[in-house]
Amino acid sequence: MSSSAALFLHLALSQLVFCFLALIPLWRDNPTSRLFSLLILCGIGYHLSSVFGPFTSMSFIWWVDYLAGNLLPGVFWLTSLSIFADQQKIKPWQYALATLPLAIPTVSTLLQVIFQFDIRQFPAFYGLVTYGAMTIELAIIGHAWFAAMRHFKSDLVEERRVIRGIIIALTGMYLLLVIVLEQLFQVTALWLSTVEYAALALLMFTINLVLFSVRRDTLFEKHLITIDTTEPEQAYSPEVQRIIDAMEVEKLYQQEGMTISALSSHLGIHEYRLRQLINGELNYRNFNDFLNFFRIRDVADNLSDHERARIPVLTLALESGFRSLSSFNKAFKNKHGVTPTEFRATALSQSKKL
Structure with a gap:
C-alpha cells in the first residue's frame, strides 16, 4: 500500500x-x-x-x-x-x-x-x-x-x-x-x-x-403530530388557509398525480414557500402524507355512509385520489388501525344502533 x-x-x-x-x-x-x-x-x-x-x-x-x-x-x-x-x-x-x-x-x-x-x-x-x-x-x-x-x-x-x-x-x-x-x-x-x-x-x-x-x-426525526385541519377555532395564516381550502373546498387531493409543483402553480405560491407552510404550520414532513390525510378522511366519510354501502372500497379509494388499492389499504390502516372493510362494517353497525 x-x-x-x-x-x-x-x-x-x-x-x-x-x-x-x-x-x-x-x-x-x-x-x-x-x-x-x-x-x-x-x-x-x-x-x-x-x-x-x-x-x-x-x-x-x-x-x-x-x-x-x-x-x-x-x-x-x-x-x-x-x-x-x-x-x-x-x-x-x-x-x-x-x-x-x-x-x-x-x-x-x-x-x-x-x-x-x-x-x-x-x-x-x-x-x-x-x-x-x-x-x-x-x-x-x-x-x-x-x-x-x-x-x-x-x-x-x-x-x-x-x-x-x-x-x-x-x-x-x-x-x-x-x-x-x-x-x-x-x-x-x-x-x-x-x-x-x-x-x-x-x-x-x-x-x-x-x-x-x-x-x-x-435526519433522525421523532414522530411528529400533524395538525388536524378540522379542529374548531384553529387559526391559520391566510396562505395556509388557502392551502386548506384548496383541499377541503376544491378537493384537489382527488386529482390523480397531484404534486406539490401542481399545487404551487394552482395557488400562485412559490414551491419553496409552499413547502415551508405545509411543514412549518401543519407539521407535515412529506407532501404525500399531507394529501393522504384528506384522502383517507374522504374515504372514511364515504365508508360510514349507508347510501354508499354498496360501492366497492377500490372505487372509493380511486375517487379520493389513491392510485392503487394496496397503497390505500396501507395508508388507511396506518391511520385507523383497521382495514377499510373492517372500518365500514363497524361504522355502519354503530350507525344502525343509533
Missing part, C-alpha cells in the same frame, strides 16, 4: 469511528439512528484488514471483516429506506433480503470448511454464488437510489432533501466503485486503493459535516 493510500485510509477510518461514537447518544431516541450506526460499524469492520491485516483465515477478526463487508450493501439499503423513504419500520422480509449478499457466500464458505467442498470445481455453482450475490448487491444499491429519488420531490424539509442527495449519491457511488472495480473486474492497479480510500475519506467527512451542521432531528 502506498503512503498516500495509507494516509487516506487512516483518515477515513478515523472519520468512521468519530461518526459512530457521535451517533451513540441518539440510539434511544430513534431506531433509524441505530441502523445508520450499524452501517458505519460495517464500514469500520470492512476496513480492519486493510489497516491491521491480513488476518488468519477463519479467525475471529477475519469473520468480523467478512461479515461487515458482505452486510454493507444490505444495511445501506435498509438505512436508505428508513431515512429517505419515510419507512422507519422495516419489514421482516426486507431484513431477510438485505442479508442475502451475506447468506449466499457464507453458505458456500461453510460448505468448504465443513465438508471440504471446493466450489471452484463446479464452475456453474461457483458463478451462481459469486455473481448471484453481486447482482443482489447492485440491485439493492440501485433500489436505494430509486427510493430516495422517488421521495425527493415530496419531501417538505429542505435540509433533508439535501442530505438525501448527498448521502445516497456518494455512498452508493462508493459501494459501486468497490463492487464493480474490485469484485467484478478485479482491478488490482496501485492507484485504485488510493482513489477508494480518498473517496471514503471525502464521503465520511461530508456525512459528518452534514450531520453536525444541521439539526440532528432533521
Whole structure:
C-alpha cells in the first residue's frame, strides 16, 4: 500500500469511528439512528484488514471483516429506506433480503470448511454464488437510489432533501466503485486503493459535516403530530388557509398525480414557500402524507355512509385520489388501525344502533 493510500485510509477510518461514537447518544431516541450506526460499524469492520491485516483465515477478526463487508450493501439499503423513504419500520422480509449478499457466500464458505467442498470445481455453482450475490448487491444499491429519488420531490424539509442527495449519491457511488472495480473486474492497479480510500475519506467527512451542521432531528426525526385541519377555532395564516381550502373546498387531493409543483402553480405560491407552510404550520414532513390525510378522511366519510354501502372500497379509494388499492389499504390502516372493510362494517353497525 502506498503512503498516500495509507494516509487516506487512516483518515477515513478515523472519520468512521468519530461518526459512530457521535451517533451513540441518539440510539434511544430513534431506531433509524441505530441502523445508520450499524452501517458505519460495517464500514469500520470492512476496513480492519486493510489497516491491521491480513488476518488468519477463519479467525475471529477475519469473520468480523467478512461479515461487515458482505452486510454493507444490505444495511445501506435498509438505512436508505428508513431515512429517505419515510419507512422507519422495516419489514421482516426486507431484513431477510438485505442479508442475502451475506447468506449466499457464507453458505458456500461453510460448505468448504465443513465438508471440504471446493466450489471452484463446479464452475456453474461457483458463478451462481459469486455473481448471484453481486447482482443482489447492485440491485439493492440501485433500489436505494430509486427510493430516495422517488421521495425527493415530496419531501417538505429542505435540509433533508439535501442530505438525501448527498448521502445516497456518494455512498452508493462508493459501494459501486468497490463492487464493480474490485469484485467484478478485479482491478488490482496501485492507484485504485488510493482513489477508494480518498473517496471514503471525502464521503465520511461530508456525512459528518452534514450531520453536525444541521439539526440532528432533521435526519433522525421523532414522530411528529400533524395538525388536524378540522379542529374548531384553529387559526391559520391566510396562505395556509388557502392551502386548506384548496383541499377541503376544491378537493384537489382527488386529482390523480397531484404534486406539490401542481399545487404551487394552482395557488400562485412559490414551491419553496409552499413547502415551508405545509411543514412549518401543519407539521407535515412529506407532501404525500399531507394529501393522504384528506384522502383517507374522504374515504372514511364515504365508508360510514349507508347510501354508499354498496360501492366497492377500490372505487372509493380511486375517487379520493389513491392510485392503487394496496397503497390505500396501507395508508388507511396506518391511520385507523383497521382495514377499510373492517372500518365500514363497524361504522355502519354503530350507525344502525343509533
